[in-house]
Amino acid sequence: MSPVLVLALNSWVENLRNRFFALTLAFAGVVLYLSMLLGLLACDQEVRVLLDFGLGLIELMGLVGAVYCAATVVLREMETKTVYMILTRPVDRTRYLLGRFLGLMLSAGAAMLIMSAAHLMILLLKGWDFRTVYLWALLGVFLKVLVTASLAMFLALLATSALSALSITMILWSLGHFLPEIRLMVRRFGSDSAAVMAPLKAVSWVIPDLQLFNLRDKLDLPAHLSSGVPAGSWLLYAGCYCAVWLAMAAVLFRRKEF
Amino acid sequence: MALPLGCVLCVLLNGVFSLRRPPVPADPVGLQLEESGALETAFLFGMGMRRLASDLGLIRMLLYYGGAEEEMPGEAPVEPAGSQAHGHGHGHEHRHGRSSHYDPGHPERPFGGGRYPRLGPMAMRILDLDPSYSYPALFAAGALAFNLNRPQEALWVLDYAMKRDPGNLRYHQYVAAVGAHRKGTPKGVIGILETVVLDPECPTMIKNMLGFLYFKNGQKAKAIRVYRQILEESRDPSYRGLAERMLRRLDA
Amino acid sequence: MPPGLEAVLSLTAVTKVYVSSHLGRKTVSRGVSDLDLEVRPGEVFGLLGLNGSGKTTTFKLALGLLKPTSGAVRVLGLPPSEPRALAELGFLPELPYFPGFMTPAEILGFYGGLSGLPEAGLRDRVEAVLKLVGLSASSGRRMGEFSKGMVQRVGLAQAILHDPSLVILDEPVSGLDPLAIKDFRDLLQDLNGRGKTILISSHSISELEKLCHRVGILKEGRLARVLGRDEWSGGLEEKFIETVRPGGAP
Numbered sequence: 001m002s003p004v005l006v007l008a009l010n011s012w013v014e015n016l017r018n019r020f021f022a023l024t025l026a027f028a029g030v031v032l033y034l035s036m037l038l039g040l041l042a043c044d045q046e047v048r049v050l051l052d053f054g055l056g057l058i059e060l061m062g063l064v065g066a067v068y069c070a071a072t073v074v075l076r077e078m079e080t081k082t083v084y085m086i087l088t089r090p091v092d093r094t095r096y097l098l099g100r101f102l103g104l105m106l107s108a109g110a111a112m113l114i115m116s117a118a119h120l121m122i123l124l125l126k127g128w129d130f131r132t133v134y135l136w137a138l139l140g141v142f143l144k145v146l147v148t149a150s151l152a153m154f155l156a157l158l159a160t161s162a163l164s165a166l167s168i169t170m171i172l173w174s175l176g177h178f179l180p181e182i183r184l185m186v187r188r189f190g191s192d193s194a195a196v197m198a199p200l201k202a203v204s205w206v207i208p209d210l211q212l213f214n215l216r217d218k219l220d221l222p223a224h225l226s227s228g229v230p231a232g233s234w235l236l237y238a239g240c241y242c243a244v245w246l247a248m249a250a251v252l253f254r255r256k257e258f
Numbered sequence: 259m260a261l262p263l264g265c266v267l268c269v270l271l272n273g274v275f276s277l278r279r280p281p282v283p284a285d286p287v288g289l290q291l292e293e294s295g296a297l298e299t300a301f302l303f304g305m306g307m308r309r310l311a312s313d314l315g316l317i318r319m320l321l322y323y324g325g326a327e328e329e330m331p332g333e334a335p336v337e338p339a340g341s342q343a344h345g346h347g348h349g350h351e352h353r354h355g356r357s358s359h360y361d362p363g364h365p366e367r368p369f370g371g372g373r374y375p376r377l378g379p380m381a382m383r384i385l386d387l388d389p390s391y392s393y394p395a396l397f398a399a400g401a402l403a404f405n406l407n408r409p410q411e412a413l414w415v416l417d418y419a420m421k422r423d424p425g426n427l428r429y430h431q432y433v434a435a436v437g438a439h440r441k442g443t444p445k446g447v448i449g450i451l452e453t454v455v456l457d458p459e460c461p462t463m464i465k466n467m468l469g470f471l472y473f474k475n476g477q478k479a480k481a482i483r484v485y486r487q488i489l490e491e492s493r494d495p496s497y498r499g500l501a502e503r504m505l506r507r508l509d510a
Numbered sequence: 511m512p513p514g515l516e517a518v519l520s521l522t523a524v525t526k527v528y529v530s531s532h533l534g535r536k537t538v539s540r541g542v543s544d545l546d547l548e549v550r551p552g553e554v555f556g557l558l559g560l561n562g563s564g565k566t567t568t569f570k571l572a573l574g575l576l577k578p579t580s581g582a583v584r585v586l587g588l589p590p591s592e593p594r595a596l597a598e599l600g601f602l603p604e605l606p607y608f609p610g611f612m613t614p615a616e617i618l619g620f621y622g623g624l625s626g627l628p629e630a631g632l633r634d635r636v637e638a639v640l641k642l643v644g645l646s647a648s649s650g651r652r653m654g655e656f657s658k659g660m661v662q663r664v665g666l667a668q669a670i671l672h673d674p675s676l677v678i679l680d681e682p683v684s685g686l687d688p689l690a691i692k693d694f695r696d697l698l699q700d701l702n703g704r705g706k707t708i709l710i711s712s713h714s715i716s717e718l719e720k721l722c723h724r725v726g727i728l729k730e731g732r733l734a735r736v737l738g739r740d741e742w743s744g745g746l747e748e749k750f751i752e753t754v755r756p757g758g759a760p
Binding site: 001003006007010013014029080081082084085086087088090091173256257 | 536574575576594596597601603605606608609611612616620622623624625626668672
């Protein structure tokens with residue numbers, strides 16, 4: 001078995017047995033229950049509220065778990081010297097990072113599947129008619145989580161601090177949802193206040209465009225659905241964005257001395 | 259070196275993908291923060307949860323409309339909400355001291371007496387957050403036109419909605435219904451509402467309105483059908499209770 | 511191991527300078543200076559030194575975890591970062607960490623996979639190594655239940671799993687009780703008897719006396735002295751103190 005797969009499976013097993021993972025799922029269950037209570041207040045629109053709240057929760061919980069793992073896995077192994085026992089074997093450092101990231105993908109994907117299974121069960125019990133757009137929205141959420149996690153992994157190696165990496169990653173995740181507004185602001189005020197807008201413009205070109213994948217937030221937009229889900233664009237963008245930051249993480253890690 | 263190189267690659271990546279994306283709309287209305295709930299809206303937007311922001315807006319609107327009515331200046335306060343009905347008392351028969359029946363023969367008579375002045379603006383705010391979300395606008399327009407007897411405000415809400423979602427035919431149907439109500443033609447209102455209630459997104463309030471119009475016009479069988487449908491399908495306990503009472507009244 | 515190889519591990523005129531900068535201020539320190547060290551095939555070589563003398567730096571240079579500022583490091587004639595060199599190296603860090611929820615068998619399976627051991631024979635190899643380190647009976651127990659001595663044995667097991675030529679052990683008996691120390695020493699002697707070359711560092715001079723063929727004493731980043739077994743028959747401790755005391759051997 002390739003070292004990448006060995007590392008990925010090891011991460012998967014570790015995350016599965018990790019209390020944090022179990023707590024995340026338990027917390028998700030509690031919040032899903034609370035969303036049912038909120039749905040009651042919406043009466044006729046109960047199912048819509050359940051749908052939106054549930055998908056939002058799946059993203060948040062998946063994101064928290066994945067970003068936490070991405071920001072801490074390498075740093076923790078450096079701290080406990082586990083990384084010594086790995087890197088003193090014929091394991092390429094880039095493959096090491098890829099293996100850990102793949103394990104993270106598997107764990108995040110599994111957590112999201114479990115939560116969405118519970119979510120779907122509740123929706124169907126409430127009389128919702130299943131639509132495939134739900135699965136596309138879930139894919140969009142998963143890709144968002146991966147893109148954000150790749151950033152977290154890079155930032156953890158750059159900052160050598162999990163807390164810094166987590167904080168900056170969450171800020172970037174939030175900014176990634178504001179991109180349409182940021183672009184509008186730059187367009188509207190760019191000519192009058194070019195110097196002031198310049199940093200914002202620069203940031204807007206670097207941060208990931210998370211609204212691209214945010215089908216969860218546009219489930220009923222006819223225009224969006226009639227033209228078909230741009231899954232190919234999603235996968236390409238997410239793949240390229242992850243590749244960029246994982247490659248940069250590998251650059252940092254290859255030069256790292258222990 | 260890694261950070262600047264990564265940034266450069268992301269610029270290229272975002273540049274390539276921005277070429278494939280539709281241009282930013284000329285006048286997006288999404289992030290207009292209002293006085294109350296500004297932080298919450300910004301927070302939810304930052305998490306990519308505009309739909310959830312609109313859902314919370316709807317819940318607030320329903321709680322507002324289902325809460326105690328605001329006093330009209332110079333008038334005695336009405337009975338507190340919930341004295342006989344649970345949840346949303348949308349200006350119905352048991353809710354207020356005065357007659358709260360909608361009387362299409364006398365549309366000039368105020369219905370219920372409550373103002374709920376923020377009902378229209380709340381619905382419009384939800385449309386700002388999610389222009390495709392028609393339910394709040396339909397609900398508010400229906401309440402304003404038929405319960406609160408403020409058809410002009412209802413038309414403002416519908417106009418606001420149509421500007422944001424011009425392809426949505428529901429708004430045109432409601433405009434026609436409000437017009438018929440203004441003219442004082444109950445049969446005209448019934449005819450339009452019969453089409454409107456076929457829409458799965460139709461608020462239960464409108465179905466209830468239709469049932470009541472059938473009842474007033476002596477169309478008992480049709481009234482029973484509507485109230486039975488409400489009893490089976492509605493998630494609003496107050497409307498289900500009301501439907502039960504009407505069915506008993508109609509000896510169904 | 512290539513025939514006629516004189517040294518399993520060689521460090522030739524190796525210097526390692528650490529440079530750290532904080533808010534524009536640079537701090538320079540030397541880990542090792544002009545270090546010449548050779549470990550011969552089949553021997554047990556001990557490395558002694560005070561804290562900060564460069565023992566861990568030397569190990570990390572040998573393992574490719576650090577790159578020398580100048581000089582050359584060779585493992586079996588190859589740079590330590592070469593996969594072929596790494597395949598011949600086994601390393602036990604000081605106080606190794608293993609996840610508490612994993613069993614020794616799972617841990618060794620993981621490290622065996624990383625070492626490229628074929629899946630077909632991995633299980634048998636894991637069983638054999640666990641038997642060698644005396645943990646057959648505990649192979650299914652979780653690491654969280656293990657004593658320090660047992661954890662060290664698992665650490666040694668992962669270091670020898672892929673049958674390396676050179677095993678590097680950093681303070682392997684640190685924190686162990688006397689019985690565990692004896693057991694560990696016996697294991698290492700057994701390994702050496704099977705042809706393994708061992709490079710070991712320890713603060714326990716008596717352990718190195720019992721185990722090593724040669725001992726190198728590091729002082730301020732330099733190899734101050736190398737003693738053969740016949741040279742410390744009078745007492746290694748005296749020789750060590752004599753060397754590291756200020757004004758002792760340069």
